Amino acid sequence: MPQSTLTASTIGLKQAQKALQSLGLSQRGLASAIQLAHEYAFVSRGVIDKFFNGLPIRNEGFVLICKTLNLDWAGIVGLETSPTVQEASEPFSTQPTQQHRVKTETVGINRAVVDSPTNLPRSGIKDFVGRNEPLQQLHRQLQASERAEISVISGMGGIGKTELALQYALQSYQQQTYPGGICWLQAQEQNIGAQIVDFAQVQLGLNVPQELPLEQQVAFCWRYWPPGSVLVVLDHVIDYRSVEHYLPSAKSRFKVLITTRQAQLAEGLISLQLDVLSEAGGLDLLRSLIGTARINQELQSAKELCQRLGCLPLGLNLVGSYLARKLDWSLDQMLEELATKGLATPALDKTLPGMTAQHGIVAAFNMSWKSLNEEGRRLACFLSCFAQAPIPWILVEGALGWDRSTLEELRDEQLFGLHLLERLDNGVYRLHHLVWEFFREQLENDETCAEVKHAFCRQMIAVAKWMPQTATFRQLRIAEVVIPHLTEALAISTSHELRRVLFSELRQIIVIELRQLIFSMIKRLIASPLRRVVLS
Template identity: 50%
Template sequence: MDSSDRERTKLNPPTGIPHNLPYSGVIKFVGRSETLSTLHQKLQERERVAICAIAGMGGIGKTELALQYSLYHQQQSTYPGGICWLQAGKIDLGTQIVNFARIKLDLQPPDDWDLEKQVSYCWRHWREGEVLVILDDVGDYQAIESYLPPAELRFKVLVTTRRQSLGEFEQLNLEVLSEEESLELLVSFVKEKRIEREINEAQQLCRDLGYLPLGLELVGRYLKRKQDLSLAQMRQRLGLEHRSLQKRSPDMTAKRGVAAAFELSWQELDESAQELGCLLSIFALAPIPWGLVEQCLSEVDEEDLEDVRDEALLDLSLLERLGEGSYQLHQLIREFFSGKLEQLVEANQLKGRFCQVMVVEAQNIPDEPTQRDIAEATPIIPHLAEAATVHKNWLEDEDLIKPFVGLGRFYEGQGAYLPAVEWREECCLEARTRLGNEHPDVATSINYLAYLYKLQGRYDEAEPLYLQALALLKKLFGHKHPNVAISISYLAGLYCSQGRYDEAELLYLQALALLRKLLGNEHPDIATSIHNLAYLYNSQGRYEEAEPLHLQALELRKKLLGNEHPD
């Protein structure tokens, strides 16, 4: 595939092949023709299932190579069964696979199945023909193993990774560009005469950057903007700022070359652009919904913020636009901005704002999310996880468990119980560590974990947790408190699920009586408590007793919440 073929791919994309390929913003893709041919040969292996890993250092162009290969073969209709692009290590892979199958293939796995069963259903019912599945930026084989497609020759799997030994795959190690290819890449940004005029300096500049595509592109874009800057002056700036670039260690040169290129762009940013770049580095290494950035900087005029983004970060190739309202930092740029963040006086303030926004987003995830709720929350989840882990020290005490609760709801609502349990358990641990063993949020986190165990049928593990939470709430608030009554209802719900109806009924009645005494007869919690009792009677076949209670709860909710409330 030559460059003209690749350019036609961008101009005339075919229709009919289901795909979710991201946008490629390269002006000219150079130096990888033989590698692309080798990659195709490996993926067209007929003797065994083809899984090929593109490996190499950060900034080497692994993702771009995979994307260019995919775009070309989308044009050629090589994979009529579809091209599925998955971001490893971000949102759960199973969620991405199911979303692709629903949107692109019109498959509808049963909603009441857990996530692994839904993924298996999608693979079994996938569109006919050869299929290309790309897993981008894989760091751990175990994280993808259970989501790989079945061992059928029609499925071709392409992995990009920094690791040299990820798994038993066909591996394609991506090397830096040659000097000739590096100069060709520079010429795509800077006029050829300008390079020819200082060819020796251009060759040395490529060496200074370690022939790394990312560094070459950034410097090329910088030179394009600086028409009067000679290549000798460019090299002098690089050398003055980062003398370590002169070290020729192949393991270190490229990384430092990139840092030096970033530093050049950083010096061109005004204070507001620098602050924005630093704020973006607080987000996870994932697509960033721009609305979240606006919330973090709510005091800044929206149009002014867009100008900083478009005219500074995007213009200097420090930020990538993925699609409408979605942006992302390259990993190495993010690391660079993160280092600059720690030098800012406002660093703690920015981290605090980020966490406040994530708390609000976490609270927007309902207890029982619909498919629409899941779809809306999906782009936020990596950033919510970042707040709950990397930046947890900037969460206020009263907000500490909220990101964990939101993450638990997101995965629990899809039947993805393994990650849900991990977040619920981590929530309990963090609450105890920060707040101590005797705090209302500790009881809340315990109740959430118990509920998840109940959903999984792990009743023996759920019951002691419910009892523990109830005892803690009684100790903190006394026996006559709404939180105690609600916790009693949770325990009753467990007994109902186990068929321990007599015990459940006593507890439901006790909770209802306590809530009426504390809240009166007209309160949403009263309606919920009456509904719980009605559900118990219904489960026992005591329909004549259940019906009036259902009606009573319904009328009370209409009175309190109106006729158009979800409850």
């Protein structure tokens, strides 16, 4: 097998360092010098660091460094790693001619094998489970068009948007899908432009003119970015307009991936809406954290734990990591803890060092809560009065003195817009279990708590009185949905009079429903083949 890497000898390193000094270059500047001296060529800062530390690097990168330093590569390389002259001196390009392709394939030299620049953070998970389909869909979206694409991963806080983007980037780095580099940018409370310039200087070795305004510095970076397709990830974008002017222009080799909680970040963007894990995915995640044997021993409790946490990846990760440290705890004990303390359970409170997530459940939801205006928060508190069941929107209309259009605007732009409210069907919505708990806590701590609960109870009484004494099938189906919310109103009401009315109305609806149920059962029995046996 031909040798594919080269290592500088001790004497060769001294010569290279002397040459670097004589040219007035730093190691960072050497990367830019290589790009200027050899069209389409690029050697990352990491590869240059390896060269000067006496570590093996790919043939083509070694030769380019030596050529730029005006050194004979054969005199710099250690004898034990010397390849043939043809093997080491072969040039490379991201867009080779057909003749060049034949040559590079013959000697095993390829642009993709040079380390692509990246600043990816470490992933804090052991096994990435339950997200294979979204991962494949994300890749298809980004590679679907020859023009520049911007793909968006959206979803509620804690759903795993950052982890999905990171796993895609890490896999792409390992497979060299983006030889031009993968640039990871933190959009929340950090300057995107400054991060891009810093990446270009540190990872690419570009000499960015500091006298230019920041936007022009960023444009310089995109213009002189080394060859090859590039992935740019912007994590946790809140306002698209604040980052849009920093994005690369419509060049096919730049692909942009954005994570956000906004359901509709901007027009024209391809969006992948991330949902909670399936029960099977949730169980796999718990197995990866606390072990297969432990889960299999308490499988039913593990399923209840997934249900209790709504299969939210952040919740499962936090609880799983907590149980991994609590070896004597059973899953039933964890369920009791959650039932007693709710979101105040220590397991949900904070993340561990090394985890991709930086916040516990309450802190994660607080970020979305702060994005709501006063009316949006009031509606969220009102919805927390409902039971943890599907909510027909007709039950909300007319509440809190708002007209229909105002309520719909608050619902769509505030709650649904931040993935805090899930749409199940036409006119039917639901709060995620943990979001419902969070909203209920906000209500209990609000000075208008009693007023909101009173309004909810009045609303439920009005709904109950609307139900007729003899119900049609459709009205009975509505009653099935309404009963859990009437029961919840009865539980949270602090007024004796309201409780008395609610109890009376609830009892009446249940009697009607039972009467109809018994009647239906008798009809089916009479119509069945066994009717002769029964009648006899």
